[in-house]
Every structure is written in C-alpha cells, then in structure tokens.
Amino acid sequence: MLNDIKKDAQARMAKSIEALRHTLVKVRTGRASTALVEHLRVNYYGSDVPLSQVATVAISDARSLTITPWEKQIVGAVEKAILASDLGLTPNTAGTTIRLNLPALTEERRKELSKVVHAEGEDAKVAIRNIRRDANQQVKDLLKDKQITEDEERRTEEEIQKLTDKSIKDVDDVVKAKEQELMAV
Structure with a gap:
C-alpha cells in the first residue's frame, strides 16, 4: 500500500x-534542430496534421533546416504554417524544398x-x-x-x-x- x-x-x-x-x-538555441518545427500543424486537405506527417525535415547544416513536402501542392500550406508560428523564421522556397535559416541569437x-x-x-x-x-x-x-x-x-x-x-x-x-x-x- x-x-x-x-x-x-x-x-x-x-x-x-x-x-x-x-x-x-x-526552445530555440543557436543550433538547428528538427524539434523546432515538428510540432507545427499544417492544413492538409482540410485537416490540421503535424508537419512530420506531410514532409521530411532534415538538418542541412548547423544553422539551417530543410523541409521537403511529399506533395508539391502543400508547399504553400507548409510555408503558411511556418510564418504563422511563433518561431520568427522566414521560409525560403526553391521548387519543392523549403529552407529555414536560423539567425544567430x-x-x-x-x-x-x-x-x-x-x-x-x-x-x-x-x-x-x-x-x-x-x-x-x-x-x-x-x-x-x-x-x-x-x-x-x-x-x-x-x-x-x-x-x-x-x-x-x-x-x-x-x-x-x-x-x-x-x-x-
């Protein structure tokens, strides 16, 4: 007992x-981490789903992340989710790849x-x-x-x-x- x-x-x-x-x-530190964006929710065909379910998130170097959506149509939705978040990051898009550069704190x-x-x-x-x-x-x-x-x-x-x-x-x-x-x- x-x-x-x-x-x-x-x-x-x-x-x-x-x-x-x-x-x-x-909590964002000076280094890139996939955990920064994994909690973001993306509007995917009318329902909000975690970013990790619609795209691949990878660390390209110490201060940048690369997000590659699995479907070309949702690139805009992923960008909107990043801009609407409290991260204060601006996505750079080149075709179907979205790059996030993390400025030094x-x-x-x-x-x-x-x-x-x-x-x-x-x-x-x-x-x-x-x-x-x-x-x-x-x-x-x-x-x-x-x-x-x-x-x-x-x-x-x-x-x-x-x-x-x-x-x-x-x-x-x-x-x-x-x-x-x-x-x-």
Whole structure:
C-alpha cells in the first residue's frame, strides 16, 4: 500500500521531468534542430496534421533546416504554417524544398529565452510539489483510517520528501543544461 503510493509518486515525478525536457526541446538555441518545427500543424486537405506527417525535415547544416513536402501542392500550406508560428523564421522556397535559416541569437534574445526556460522549470517544480502533496494526503488518509501507524506515516513522508528533493534537483539540472546550451555562442 505505502510502496504503491511511493512508486506512483516517483513515476509521476519522472513524467513531469520528461515533460519539461520535451517542452525545452522546442526552445530555440543557436543550433538547428528538427524539434523546432515538428510540432507545427499544417492544413492538409482540410485537416490540421503535424508537419512530420506531410514532409521530411532534415538538418542541412548547423544553422539551417530543410523541409521537403511529399506533395508539391502543400508547399504553400507548409510555408503558411511556418510564418504563422511563433518561431520568427522566414521560409525560403526553391521548387519543392523549403529552407529555414536560423539567425544567430542576440544577447537580449538569449536572456529572454533563459527566462522562458526558468519559468518552465518552475512549472515543473510546482507539479512535483503537487505530486508530493497528493502522496502525503494519501498517507494521511491511511493513518486516519487506522491502516498504518504514525511511525509508518512519518517514515513514508520522509521517503516521499527525498523523492521530491531528488526530482527537483533533476529539474534544476535540466534547466541548467538548457541554459548553458542557450548561452553558448
């Protein structure tokens, strides 16, 4: 019973950290990455589909991406999706190939993105603390129903706190790594 609560809390904390990593992949650094555009949705015959389902996205060099739609008719739709996104990139089209050149980040833009990374990290920490609160509440409910002793409650809450501390340290490490990646010129 107590082990189930701890395992559930640990799994949910790990998912929060993974969600943070997934979110931070979309934050643009100085290097080209296919993850920058994979989340874009393209209007394809009346329905919005992810870019990866209608085109091939490749890294051509450190600062540029190449997008090759599978059908010539949707080149315009892919361009519109890129222009409508919050990436701030202008597509260059040559036939059926779309090229995205990623300009170098300015110091000001790096600082803005650093703030975004920190905010995402704080959101992940809040999620982890909420998981801790839920787990501790489940333990308190078991104590109230007299299914566990006070010693078991205290020990379990300490173990949950250790899990929380470890998860928050992991979040800090992920944020620090992303920030170093952002600040590297």
